[in-house]
Amino acid sequence: MMSVFSVVVTGQSLITRDVRQARDDRFDEVLRFLQQGDVAFTNFESTVLGRHGGWPTKGKYFGYSRPDVLDALKVIGFNALALSNNHAFDLGPSGVLSTLDEVKAQGFLYAGIGADMTEAAEVGHRRLGDRDVALLALDAGPGPANMYAGNRTAFRPARPGVNALKxxxxxxxxxxxxxxxxxxxxxxxxxxxxxxxxxxxxxxxxxxxxxxxxxxxxxxxxxxxxxxxxEVDLQSASEHLAAIRESAALGDFVIAYLHHHHWEPNWQQVPSWVQGFARMCVDAGAGLFVSHGAPVLQAIEIYRRAPIFYGLGNFLFHTEPDESEWSPPEVWQSVVAACRYEGDDLVAIDLLPIVINGQVRVDGHETASGLVPLAATGDTARHILEQLAERSRPFGVEVAIADGFGRIVPRD
Structure with missing residues (x-):
């Protein structure tokens, strides 16, 4: 009998508050959808203030998290985290080292940062469900050179940091x-x-x-x-593609992840260089490509029967009150996507539309807005799915919409 395997992917998780006390039926629906996956994947869009300490490396867009948010992500159902993003270095090398300590202790499949460049570039491996799963996580900037990991040389020590796609x-x-x-x-x-x-x-x-x-x-x-x-540095790309090929040759299911802030003026538009790199990852053996950065939903493509999520927007988005940039409603709408496989064959992608700025109960009496994602309903759910369908159609993907859910079936 052919084995069944599922990977659930979400928008990025910029989480700075413990969300385990949130209570809402629509949040419970999101959790049920997420927890059906053998792999439940997100980008941890933060850094941990832990035993290594740290100091702010930014101005307005600085942020960090306490270790308990990783406990919350695990309780929600996540077991795989990308760590390569623009907030991973917000506490400097100390935050990178503390984040590594905490994700290792929690047993997550992770990739994207390291104590030096060699470690940051390593592919994460873990047995999830009935598959050996590999994760490669990259950040393409723009960011200062000193946020990216560096190896020790005769003239300088190693630098903890982020795995770069130059x-x-x-x-x-x-x-x-x-x-x-x-x-x-x-x-x-x-x-x-x-x-x-x-x-x-x-x-x-x-x-x-x-x-x-x-x-x-x-x-x-x-x-x-x-x-x-x-322009993607070809030497940098070739090294990462070689890592994908090596893992795929072992029979691993490979997830390739890219974070970047090279957004187009229209945030929904997919940059052509991202499409080119995503397809190179699939050609090298990745079974799934996921990207974050622009805080909105972008198109889905299926290339050589591998899903490519060009931008999944947000899942958890704990912003500061003075950040006024995030007013467009699209920032607060996304989907959770469940990719279903029989053996190595993608058979369907199911889509649950969500809203991120709804109100929920906390501790039985308080209300909090924007704390956790909620399943979208009615006209809002249809609007989210129709917008995603419109953006994906030029990439050859049709999204069927029924009863508040979306479904994509690969074409033969």
Whole structure:
């Protein structure tokens, strides 16, 4: 008899409060849906203040969590965590080390950070259900160089940090504007040393002098039209793809995870470089690709019968009161997706629409808004699923909607 295996994936979990006391029937529905999976996966979008201490490395968007939030994630039903994201370094190397201590103690399948670059790049392995599951977790920035893990050399110690998929952001400009920028650079009399000063703590970027210019840390590249260009470092990509191939060759079910903040002006739009990298991961042997970063739902694609979730938005989203950027309603709506396999064959993806800013009971009498996700109902549920269907249709995916749920069946 062919084995049945399921992987449930959610939006990112930016969790700073213990949610175990939340009570609501619609939250219970989310938990039942989540806990049906052999694998229940999210991105832990935070860092732990634990025995290693730490200090703030950011201004407004700084955040951290106490160890008990990991207890909460485990009680909710999660058993697999990506740790590679822009908040993983908010307490510096100390937070990375404390987070590692806590996720190891809880027995999660995890990947994405480490005490040095070698450890951060390791693929996590764990037996879940009837499958050996492997997890590779990456962050593509943008972020300062010192948040990414580094190995010890003869001249510097190891640096705990995040596993990087190296990328470079460039600004494409037509030839006329490029000539004007070159003239401006000459007028400013920028020296190589001055360029280096503005690149710190990064090293000065390498540029093609014929088609590019580095203007105070921003690389402009001659192009047909104006626009942002994100380029994946091929050496960095090849190393991560080799890790996927190695795990897949062992028969593992491989989850490839990418976090990034190279959002398009329309947050719902999938960046072309992300689609290219996702497909490379599947070609290398990943059975599932998941991405977070933009705080909204993006398209779903099925490529070579492997689900690609380009952006699952949020699942837990504990923001600070002064953060006014998150007012669009799409930020507070998402889905939980259950991917069902028979053997290695994807047979269906079931979708539960959720809202994240609803009110729940806490300790029997208080109400809290935005503490936990709730199953969406009625017109809201249909709207979430219809929007997801509209975004996914250009990728060849049809979402069937019935009774407040969505379902995707792969095409033969």
């Amino acid at each position: 990328t470079v952001r460039k600004i494409g400009v037509p030839i006329g504007q490029m000539q004007a920028l070159r003239a401006l650079a000459r007028e400013l009399q920028m020296s190589d040393l001055e360029r280096a000063n503005y690149a710190q703590p990064e090293d000065p970027p390498e540029i093609d002098d014929k088609s590019e210019i580095d203007l105070y840390g921003t690389i402009f590249k001659q192009a047909e039209t104006c626009g942002r260009l994100v």
